[in-house]
Amino acid sequence: MTGDETIGSATARRLTAELARLQREGRYPSLVAGVTRGGRLLWSGGRGTVDGAVPGSGTQYRIGSITKTMTAVAVLRLRDEKLLTLDDPIGDHLPEVPFGERTIGQLLAHEAGLRAELPGEWWERVAGVAWAEFVDRLRREDVLFSAGRQFHYSNLGYAVLGELVARLRGRPWWDVLREEVLDPLGMSRTTYHPGPGAAAGWAVHPWADLVLPEPAHDTGVGAPAGQLWSTVEDLGRWAGLLLGDQASGVVDARTLSEMIRPTGVDVGGGRRGFGLGLFNFGRPDGAVVGHGGSMPGFVAALFVEPAQQTGVVVLGNATTGDSTGTLAMTLLDVMREHEPWAGPVWAPLSQVDEEALSLVGPWYWGSSAMAVRLSSAGLELVVLGRSGRSGLFRRDDDGYWVGQDGYHEGERLRPVRDAEGRVTALDIGTFVFTREPYEAGGPIPGGVDPGGWRNGL
Template identity: 55%
Template sequence: MLPTTEYALLSRLATEQVRGRAPSLVAGVVRDGELVWSAARGFVDGSPPDNDTQYRIGSITKTLIAVLVMRLRDEGKLALDDPIGAHLGQSPFGHLTVAQLLSHTGGLTSEAPGSWWERSPGGDWAELAAGLTPEQLKLRAGKQFHYSNVGYGVLGELVGRLRGSSWLEALKAEVLDPLGMTRTTPHPDDHAAQGWAVHPFADVVLPEPAPDTGAMAPAGQLWSTVHDLSRLTSLISGHTSGVLSADTVAEMRAVATVEDGAQWLSGYGLGLQLARRDGRAYAGHTGSMPGFVACTMVDTESGTGALAMANTTSGVPILAFTLDLIALADQHEPPLPQPWQPAEVDTALLELTGLWHWGPTPHLLRILPNGWLYLAPVGDGGRRSRFRPTGPDEWVGLDGYYAGETLRVGRDADGKPRYLDLATFIFTRTPYDPEAPVPGGVDPKGWR
């Protein structure tokens, strides 16, 4: 990046490391699928950390578990609406759906029964499942957002059952290796940061434990590096390296639930935390385990992403810091749009373009690359959606009011487009065309 941009980012990093009293703090900015800036402050074993130094990433592990679940969905091995009991057997939580566990809307208890799981050696799946009695269902399923670490322990077991291996083996083969995340591991090696608790009233530190959390590991076990976390940040921005389709990543980033407030500022998709600040929307995940905080976030409009990790239990507002890095990068170096150039389109679709009317309301239909369509009212506001082709003269809505709905073209005897049928709404070239099958008919006396 430009020297002025890099200095602004470094200044923010250096200030946060001092203000948050972090033994070390590392960060990076990602654009167009590449790590374009990184820096570090503080020390690990007496030396500055680098892009290969491991930090514990905590709940960012959940996003990687969600990627595995979505791969299973895309392969047809499960449906998001499946009750978890259909795959893991009946239990007090067997009625919760895969989607509810991914989005923390199942009402399952937030923490594993027993001792503080983040600081305790974990048992196996049988032990965890035995502790999930009816009392661990804290809220009615689907009632509201209730963050559940336990839910991702369940999802990790789901992945293992359907893959016939451990969730970790599946993760390495299907996600980590294809993304080049070779330094993301369940345990640290000799080039890793020690996790510390910093005393609130004195500049002294206490080492934090880092046990294997057993069946709860899918909720927060993993360690990673700046380089590796930048690869996950790239995936969240849509540069998936074939691990997922861009459509599936967009589905994960879509809002599934929001905080309980008059105007939501945070929410959750499918394995991704969502945030809004200063009119911008972000997707990614934060992570914390004793001795560590971490974050990866992407601006869903500009595509700029950032990541940060520190080896301190608290003190660094890791989400706000990461969003600041994105804002600084975009402020000092706004991303340039790709040059416009003619697209490869099926010219037979050109006859569908132009003005269509929903009743008396004019809409414009445009062709997008890959045979997609975009339908929107003339002017501001109103219902607007993109549509992906699913067959001859048929498309499915991708977003907005018409997400999941089918758009079909109705033709006259000569094969010319006469109307659009969208979820039973009839769009015509002229308002209430009497030659089209407008529900309720059109007054034969016409306009007056």
């Protein structure tokens, strides 16, 4: 896209109409939304009132569990600095928890089998406690399922991850998040407590047009699961990060890809996938990634569609269901239909990788026709016939070609050379690809029948 990209007036009216419909039919005291592309807010709208005025893109709302996506980034930054691994039992770092054998990766992916909520009173509606009091409440009975058996959403797990961040950084979770994640992104209006002019939280009576104030306590140890307040403008910057903006240096592209990739499936949530802190919704036109949020008096949604480089934020101040998520998906659909992303401009490679160039062209895995092409993304293994396993390979820090997706993800592509150094085959995880189908004399495990191809059975 170009820096001066704008949104059409007809599209803006359609987006505004969808926002107005939900505010009216959902009976929200106020509702705001925004659409971003390329890290820039292209459209925003507000309906209802906050302190007697129409809310805007800078009005703060509580964002609930969108906080978890930020906590996940803080944990993965520790992993990227080699201060932990995702396979570490949480007890290696927090020996006082009674489920110490569950791993950090399982906690991030909601696959540690822990109960959904924090022990004690309804934690979202009461003042939170500090870690010492909280850990005294933990019991082995807080473990409901075997590790890795199923996805089970757990606010408890993210409270524990927040303490992990604090313990390894030597300062409170919020300080770490602000200094390492929010400040570099310019998210100055994302705060622990509400600032001046923030929306108040309300419950709307189910059978009458009446409202009731909701509490907004400090959740204490539960803060990493849902404490924060933010704005459409700030969360638009967060959407830019999730779409791959690397300017801030907060998280690299490989880690972001790992966050997005589903590891489990929430069968109770419409079979949506979940990665490391992010939901992944498979759709015909490409995946949508993000998270919803709710706290007493507030609901929120932040979703991005990587294939369209588009992000959507919706914030409302009513205790209700996930209708903000439905609106977010609708706004993405409007953008895809009326303002499709043109995509990047093609250009030739700026540098030539001679070894990579020697690998391009047609190859055969047995009798399946494949091809390797070189692009700025890496080596693309493309299916030419009716069967085969495509995939993308990139060099890692050690110079090896490593699969990035599909069946070959994590596997190495190894060029096989003859005595003169010419590439005669490719070995991908022991599967051998040759220049001819079952090439005679090729390094094919099990050998090739010496009679070669024949014209009769």
